[in-house]
Amino acid sequence: MMPREPEEQNTGEEAGPEENIETVGQSLVEEKEKAEKYLANWQRAQADFINYKRRTEQEKEELTRFANSALVLNLLPILDDLERALDSIPADTAEFSWVDGIRLIERKFKTTLEAQGLSPIEALGQPFDPHLHEAIRQDKGEEGKVIEEVQKGYKFHDRVIRASKVVVGNGEFEEGQDIESETDS
Numbered sequence: 349m350m351p352r353e354p355e356e357q358n359t360g361e362e363a364g365p366e367e368n369i370e371t372v373g374q375s376l377v378e379e380k381e382k383a384e385k386y387l388a389n390w391q392r393a394q395a396d397f398i399n400y401k402r403r404t405e406q407e408k409e410e411l412t413r414f415a416n417s418a419l420v421l422n423l424l425p426i427l428d429d430l431e432r433a434l435d436s437i438p439a440d441t442a443e444f445s446w447v448d449g450i451r452l453i454e455r456k457f458k459t460t461l462e463a464q465g466l467s468p469i470e471a472l473g474q475p476f477d478p479h480l481h482e483a484i485r486q487d488k489g490e491e492g493k494v495i496e497e498v499q500k501g502y503k504f505h506d507r508v509i510r511a512s513k514v515v516v517g518n519g520e521f522e523e524g525q526d527i528e529s530e531t532d533s
Contacts, residue, residue, distance in 0.1 A: 413465075417504045420466055424502060424510060427461070430454040431500075469501035471512040482511040489517030 434454060437447055469480050471494045476483060480501060481494060489495035494514045501512030 413505055414507070416464055417507075417509055420461060420464060420502075420504055421509050423461065427454075427457060428499070430457065465505040467503050469503060469508070469512050471497045471501065471514050476514070476516045480508060480511060481514045481516075483516045484513050485515050486518040487515050488520045489515075491517050491519030493517045 430450070431454065434447075434451060441447060471481055474481075474494050476492050476494055482501075484498055487495060493516070494512075495517045496515035497512055498515065499510075499513040501508065502510050
């Protein structure tokens, strides 16, 4: 047989109804504070999740948008070669049908790249912008202006993927060249 545990003895002092109400009321206040704290934490976690979801969707969108930028960047030298080839065609052969065919190919190629989000950077006559242009030298001409474009630059969805290689004016002018005629053009 197992020994019995002593029974709790009633001392005759029981908590009065006021004390019970007070402790119950205090417990209720504590539980309300806990519930409000849990609700605030849950709302914060929900807002964090919504922000995370929005950020990942935005990153995914940007990734797909710029996934082709490496391919487009690798195609730009081909476009440059086509443009140089067309610029170097002698005048006596410019009217042959095969030249028109190459012009058509170059135009289709440009149109296809533009449809993917490629756009040329305007450089000639523009103020030099280091975000868009790469200065390869300075020469006589209006100071701070692009006076020659050596290689075309391009943007892909408003992001520069190749800066324009340019010659920038240094503020000196050649003899016979007046400042007003330079600024008018």
